[in-house]
Amino acid sequence: MLRLLTAGESHGQAVTGILEGMPAGVRLSKEKINSYLSKRQSGYGRGGRMKIEKDCIQILSGVRGGITLGSPISFMVVNKDYENWVEGMDPFEGNLNYKQVHHPRPGHADLAGALKYGFDDMRHVLERSSARETTARVAAGSIAGHILSNFNIEWASHVRQIGSVSIREKEVAFDALKKAEHSSVRCICKQTEEEMIKEIDTAKAKGDTLGGIIEVQISGLPVGLGSYTHWDRKLDGKLASSLMSIQGIKAVEIGDGFEGVVQSGSLIHDEIFYEEKKGFYHKTNHAGGIEGGMSNGEVLIVRCGMKPIPTLMKPLKTVDFHQKTPHDAAVERSDTCAVPAAAIVAEAAAIFVLADAFMETFGADSMKEMKERWKK
Ligand SMILES: Cc1cc2nc3c(=O)[nH]c(=O)nc-3n(C[C@H](O)[C@H](O)[C@H](O)COP(=O)(O)O)c2cc1C
Numbered sequence: 001m002l003r004l005l006t007a008g009e010s011h012g013q014a015v016t017g018i019l020e021g022m023p024a025g026v027r028l029s030k031e032k033i034n035s036y037l038s039k040r041q042s043g044y045g046r047g048g049r050m051k052i053e054k055d056c057i058q059i060l061s062g063v064r065g066g067i068t069l070g071s072p073i074s075f076m077v078v079n080k081d082y083e084n085w086v087e088g089m090d091p092f093e094g095n096l097n098y099k100q101v102h103h104p105r106p107g108h109a110d111l112a113g114a115l116k117y118g119f120d121d122m123r124h125v126l127e128r129s130s131a132r133e134t135t136a137r138v139a140a141g142s143i144a145g146h147i148l149s150n151f152n153i154e155w156a157s158h159v160r161q162i163g164s165v166s167i168r169e170k171e172v173a174f175d176a177l178k179k180a181e182h183s184s185v186r187c188i189c190k191q192t193e194e195e196m197i198k199e200i201d202t203a204k205a206k207g208d209t210l211g212g213i214i215e216v217q218i219s220g221l222p223v224g225l226g227s228y229t230h231w232d233r234k235l236d237g238k239l240a241s242s243l244m245s246i247q248g249i250k251a252v253e254i255g256d257g258f259e260g261v262v263q264s265g266s267l268i269h270d271e272i273f274y275e276e277k278k279g280f281y282h283k284t285n286h287a288g289g290i291e292g293g294m295s296n297g298e299v300l301i302v303r304c305g306m307k308p309i310p311t312l313m314k315p316l317k318t319v320d321f322h323q324k325t326p327h328d329a330a331v332e333r334s335d336t337c338a339v340p341a342a343a344i345v346a347e348a349a350a351i352f353v354l355a356d357a358f359m360e361t362f363g364a365d366s367m368k369e370m371k372e373r374w375k376k
């Protein structure tokens with residue numbers, strides 16, 4: 001079983017993680033992990049912070065000579081911005097009066113977090129609720145993804161919608177997703193990309209923010225990852241939980257999702273066929289590759305809806321936490337739109353779940369053992 005613990009404040013020294021349960025004998029590529037971390041930092045619409053950071057993984061344990069040992073893998077990614085925050089963020093010497101936050105941002109964790117933990121400074125909340133944490137999830141997803149790559153399982157993502165601008169295609173084939181890699185908004189269509197960029201520029205000029213829709217696809221999965229036998233073993237349930245926990249994600253759908261539920265059964269279920277060479281197969285994939293909580297051998301398709309970024313340069317109305325009087329919400333700097341970045345986080349979150357499900361079915365101690373079981 002793969003388990004991940006993450007730690008770290010957004011402007012603290014580093015984001016760290018402990019990944020427990022990786023099998024022994026998996027060859028890891030540092031370049032691959034770092035290039036994935038840098039993809040998460042990119043995307044049109046990001047703010048000033050991404051110009052400061054250059055995320056690079058440092059593995060502290062569990063790997064020797066590029067090979068996993070089966071022991072917990074601990075890692076960290078240094079926050080370069082910490083240098084600018086030492087005065088307030090040093091664990092022992094930090095000045096607790098430094099850049100206090102008293103004006104909770106609607107849509108962020110500020111107010112509920114401060115009330116829950118009894119803080120009078122919402123800096124304590126935002127430092128940890130920040131999506132800086134997703135750096136650790138992307139690092140861990142990338143490491144876990146090395147397991148799947150050994151079995152020719154591939155994944156990709158694209159952005160379907162930003163604000164009111166969306167691609168026209170209802171369905172996009174897995175191979176077509178490669179086009180998104182060359183787009184600053186991870187969009188497969190050049191013309192729509194331009195419209196998305198314009199939409200982000202307009203929002204930014206108004207001091208406003210945008211959300212959107214992401215799609216992740218995973219191809220090459222075997223039949224039977226996950227299980228129908230118990231609620232907490234269902235693959236769709238595990239994916240939804242992992243994806244929904246990403247900062248800003250408010251909706252998750254598998255396959256045709258919300259659009260599918262209003263269709264009649266005769267139109268929406270994927271009929272089953274058999275050919276000697278192919279075995280059982282479907283000609284359509286409305287189910288998005290999961291039936292009964294198990295992968296069914298088709299491409300897995302999952303979409304996430306991300307809400308607009310809560311920190312607005314033209315701040316929303318809020319209330320001063322102490323005076324209880326009306327005030328503008330807190331603002332320092334912020335992304336205008338982080339949907340392209342969230343697509344990489346969503347990929348990583350999905351891969352993590354699938355690597356875990358894969359290990360459950362094909363053994364977990366070593367890569368050698370997994371390959372032997374896979375052959376059978
Ligand atoms: C990659 C990424 C970057 C984000 N950047 C910002 C940002 O710059 N400013 C902000 O207010 N929220 C940002 N968010 C969203 C907030 O972290 C999120 O809305 C907040 O933690 C509240 O959680 P919730 O939206 O899941 O309820 C970002 C989210 C992601 C995934």
Ligand SMILES: C=C(O[C@@H]1CC(C(=O)O)=C[C@@H](OP(=O)(O)O)[C@H]1O)C(=O)O
Nearest residue numbers: 049050129130131132135247333334335
């Ligand atoms: C640091 C990252 O994203 C941050 C997520 C975030 C938030 O509130 O979630 C707020 C911003 O941080 P800052 O206030 O330092 O500008 C983003 O830059 C990152 O993605 O690595």
